[in-house]
Amino acid sequence: MVSTRRQDAGFERIKLNAVILKGRNDDEILDLVDFARAEGLDISFIEEMPLGDVSDHSRGETFYSSDAVQARIETRHALLPSAESSLGPSRYFRMHDSDSRIGFISPHSHNFCSTCNRVRVTVEGRLLLCLGNEHSVDLRHTLRRYPGELEPLKQQIVAAMALKPERHHFTTDGDVQVVRFMNMTGG
Numbered sequence: 001m002v003s004t005r006r007q008d009a010g011f012e013r014i015k016l017n018a019v020i021l022k023g024r025n026d027d028e029i030l031d032l033v034d035f036a037r038a039e040g041l042d043i044s045f046i047e048e049m050p051l052g053d054v055s056d057h058s059r060g061e062t063f064y065s066s067d068a069v070q071a072r073i074e075t076r077h078a079l080l081p082s083a084e085s086s087l088g089p090s091r092y093f094r095m096h097d098s099d100s101r102i103g104f105i106s107p108h109s110h111n112f113c114s115t116c117n118r119v120r121v122t123v124e125g126r127l128l129l130c131l132g133n134e135h136s137v138d139l140r141h142t143l144r145r146y147p148g149e150l151e152p153l154k155q156q157i158v159a160a161m162a163l164k165p166e167r168h169h170f171t172t173d174g175d176v177q178v179v180r181f182m183n184m185t186g187g
C-alpha cells in the first residue's frame with residue numbers, strides 16, 4: 001500500500017489551508033481538525049478575502065470569523081496560544097494531545113498588513129506587491145531586455161518594495177476590492 005504520511009515522503013511539516021464560509025463548509029471545521037490530527041499535519045483557517053467578483057453568494061452572507069472558527073474547535077479541543085511562526089500571517093495554537101498546529105489567518109478580524117512581507121509573481125512575470133491592491137511591476141519586460149543578467153532584475157525588485165501598499169481596504173460586507181481572482185495571482 002502507498003504511504004501518504006508526510007514523514008515517509010521526507011517532508012518535515014505540511015500545512016493545509018482552509019477557507020471557511022458560513023453555511024457552506026463551517027460544519028466541516030471539526031472534521032478538518034481531526035483529519036489534520038490523524039495525519040500529523042498543521043492546518044490554518046483563513047477568512048475569505050474579496051478577491052474576484054462572485055455571483056453565487058454575497059460575501060457578507062458567508063463571512064465566518066477566525067474567532068468563530070476557534071470557538072467551534074474549542075468545543076472539542078482546548079487551544080493553547082503559541083508564539084511559533086511560519087514567517088507568514090498565521091497565528092498558531094497548540095493542543096496538549098497532538099503535534100498538529102492550528103493556525104488562523106484573519107485578514108478582516110485581526111489585520112496583519114503591518115507585518116506583511118509577501119509579494120507574488122504571476123505566470124506572466126508581473127510582480128504583485130499586495131493581494132488587496134493592484135500595485136505591481138512588470139518583470140517580464142526587464143527579463144527580455146537584459147537576458148541572462150540578474151542585476152537589473154534585482155534592482156527592479158528592490159525598488160518595487162517602496163511601492164508596496166501599507167494595507168488592504170477589504171470589508172466583510174461584500175464590496176469587491178480587487179477584480180483579480182486568486183487563481184490569477186497564485187498562492
Ligand code: SF4
Pocket residue numbers: 112113116117118129130131132133165166167168
Ligand atoms: S499588505 Fe497586502 S498582501 Fe500584505 S497582508 Fe495586507 S493585503 Fe495581504
